Amino acid sequence: MSRISDATITRLSQYYRSLASLEEGGQEMVSSMALARKHGVTPAQVRKDLSCFGQFGTRGLGYSVCQLKETIARILGLHRIWNVALVGAGSLGSALISYKEFKRQGFHIVAVFDNDLDKVGKKRRGLTILDIRRLPQMVKKLDINLAIIAVPKDAAQSVADLLIKAGLKMILNFAPISLKASPGITIRNVNMAIELEALSYRLVADKSFRPGNNPQLTPV
Amino acid sequence: MSRISDATITRLSQYYRSLASLEEGGQEMVSSMALARKHGVTPAQVRKDLSCFGQFGTRGLGYSVCQLKETIARILGLHRIWNVALVGAGSLGSALISYKEFKRQGFHIVAVFDNDLDKVGKKRRGLTILDIRRLPQMVKKLDINLAIIAVPKDAAQSVADLLIKAGLKMILNFAPISLKASPGITIRNVNMAIELEALSYRLVADKSFRPGNNPQLTPV
DNA sequence: GTCTGTGAAGAGTTTCACAGCT
DNA sequence: AGCTGTGAAACTCTTCACAGAC
Numbered sequence: 467m468s469r470i471s472d473a474t475i476t477r478l479s480q481y482y483r484s485l486a487s488l489e490e491g492g493q494e495m496v497s498s499m500a501l502a503r504k505h506g507v508t509p510a511q512v513r514k515d516l517s518c519f520g521q522f523g524t525r526g527l528g529y530s531v532c533q534l535k536e537t538i539a540r541i542l543g544l545h546r547i548w549n550v551a552l553v554g555a556g557s558l559g560s561a562l563i564s565y566k567e568f569k570r571q572g573f574h575i576v577a578v579f580d581n582d583l584d585k586v587g588k589k590r591r592g593l594t595i596l597d598i599r600r601l602p603q604m605v606k607k608l609d610i611n612l613a614i615i616a617v618p619k620d621a622a623q624s625v626a627d628l629l630i631k632a633g634l635k636m637i638l639n640f641a642p643i644s645l646k647a648s649p650g651i652t653i654r655n656v657n658m659a660i661e662l663e664a665l666s667y668r669l670v671a672d673k674s675f676r677p678g679n680n681p682q683l684t685p686v
Numbered sequence: 687m688s689r690i691s692d693a694t695i696t697r698l699s700q701y702y703r704s705l706a707s708l709e710e711g712g713q714e715m716v717s718s719m720a721l722a723r724k725h726g727v728t729p730a731q732v733r734k735d736l737s738c739f740g741q742f743g744t745r746g747l748g749y750s751v752c753q754l755k756e757t758i759a760r761i762l763g764l765h766r767i768w769n770v771a772l773v774g775a776g777s778l779g780s781a782l783i784s785y786k787e788f789k790r791q792g793f794h795i796v797a798v799f800d801n802d803l804d805k806v807g808k809k810r811r812g813l814t815i816l817d818i819r820r821l822p823q824m825v826k827k828l829d830i831n832l833a834i835i836a837v838p839k840d841a842a843q844s845v846a847d848l849l850i851k852a853g854l855k856m857i858l859n860f861a862p863i864s865l866k867a868s869p870g871i872t873i874r875n876v877n878m879a880i881e882l883e884a885l886s887y888r889l890v891a892d893k894s895f896r897p898g899n900n901p902q903l904t905p906v
Numbered sequence: 907g908t909c910t911g912t913g914a915a916g917a918g919t920t921t922c923a924c925a926g927c928t
Numbered sequence: 929a930g931c932t933g934t935g936a937a938a939c940t941c942t943t944c945a946c947a948g949a950c
C-alpha cells in the first residue's frame with residue numbers, strides 16, 4: 467500500500483486549476499502533454515500522478531477535461547464544503563478570512579478565535595471574534611474539520627495543543643515556527659520567512675560561493 | 687558541481703531558528719543529534735546538510751552554537767539587509783508589511799505598489815502606496831533585491847513580467863496561480879489554498895478510498 | 907567514550923520507452 | 929497515427945555505518 471507523495475497531491479491541485487480554466491474555455495479533451503506544459507513538468511509525470519488513483523484517460527485521445535476535473539475534485543475533497551476554524555485575529559488572520567481562493571475551493575472559515583479579550587466580541591469581515599476558550603465547544607457545534615493557526619510564534623505551540631485537544635486532526639500553521647505533528651495529526655507549516663530565505667540564499671550563492679566553484683566556507 | 691537541494695536550504699533555515707534560541711539560552715555547543723531531534727530529522731541528515739558547505743563541527747564535541755548560527759546566516763544571506771518590494775496593497779499585502787519575521791531576518795519591505803489609483807498615495811502601516819508604473823524607477827532608487835507578489839490571481843502574471851523587466855530576479859508569489867520562471871529568474875510560489883487542499887485530501891483519504899484498501903476510483 | 911564527516915546502501919521520485927488501445 | 933498506462937532505468941534524497949578526530 468504505497469502512500470502517495472505530497473508532491474503528487476500538490477501537482478493534482480495545480481492540474482485542477484488548469485482544468486477549471488480549460489473547462490471555462492470550452493475545451494473538451496486534454497492530453498498529458500498539454501497539461502504538463504502548463505506546469506513545467508513532463509507528460510509522464512502527469513500520467514503517473516493520475517495513475518495513482520485509477521485510469522481516467524482514453525488512449526489516442528487524452529483525458530476528458532470535465533471528467534478529470536471532477537475526479538481530481540473528489541480525490542482532493544474539493545467536491546464538498548469544509549468548515550475551517552481560524553485562530554488569530556491579527557492582520558494575517560484577517561487577510562485569510564477574506565482570501566477568495568479558500569472559499570472558491572470549498573474552505574469556509576466559520577469561526578475566528580483569539581485570546582486577546584480586547585478583540586473578543588469585535589468583528590472581522592463579518593465574523594465575530596470568539597474567546598479561544600470556547601474552541602472545544604464551537605468545534606462540535608459548527609462541525610469544524612480543519613484549523614488554521616495565524617498567531618505569533620510564541621503562542622503557536624499552545625494553540626496547536628488546544629486544537630488537537632478539541633479533536634482537530636488537520637492544521638495549517640502560518641506561525642514562523644515548525645510545529646511537529648504527533649501520530650494521527652497532520653500539521654502543515656507555511657513559513658513565509660523561510661520562503662524568502664530560500665531566495666536570498668540564491669541571491670548570495672549566485673554572486674559568491676557556490677559548492678564547486680568556490681573554496682569551502684570557513685567558520686566565522 | 688552538485689546543486690544543493692531546496693530541502694536542505696529549508697532545513698538550514700529551521701536549524702538557524704533553533705540555534706538562535708539555543709544561543710539566547712546561553713548554550714555553547716550542540717550535537718547533530720540534539721539539533722535533529724528538534725526538527726524531526728535524523729542526525730545524519732543534519733550533518734549531511736551542513737557538510738554541503740564545509741566542516742563546521744568538532745569531532746567528539748559537536749558544533750559551536752554561535753559559530754554555526756553565524757555560518758548559516760552567511761550561507762542564507764541573513765547577515766545583511768535585503769530590500770524588498772511588495773506589489774499589492776490589499777489585505778494580504780498589508781499583513782505582510784507588518785509581518786515581524788521578515789524584519790527579524792533582515793528582509794525590509796521598502797516600497798509598496800498597487801495599480802489601483804484610489805489606493806495610490808494612501809498609507810499602509812507607514813508606507814505610502816506607489817503607482818505600479820513607478821516600479822522600474824524605484825527598484826533602482828531604493829536598490830531593491832527581492833519582490834513579493836500579493837495581488838489577485840489574474841494580475842499575477844503581468845506583475846511578474848513587470849518585476850522581471852525592472853531587473854528583479856527573485857520573486858515570492860502569493861497569488862494562487864503557479865508562475866513559471868524563465869531562465870535566470872527564480873520564482874517561489876506560496877499557494878495557501880493548495881496547502882489546505884493537501885490537508886483535505888488526507889481528510890478524505892483517511893475515511894474512504896486510499897490506494898490499496900479500496901477499489902480504484904472510477905471516473906465520474 | 908563521544909561525536910563529526912562521508913562513502914555506500916537504501917528509499918523514494920522522476921523519466922524513459924514501449925506495449926496496447928482508439 | 930495519437931496518446932495512455934506502466935514496468936524498468938535513472939536520478940535524487942535520506943539513512944546507515946564506520947573511520948577518524950577529540
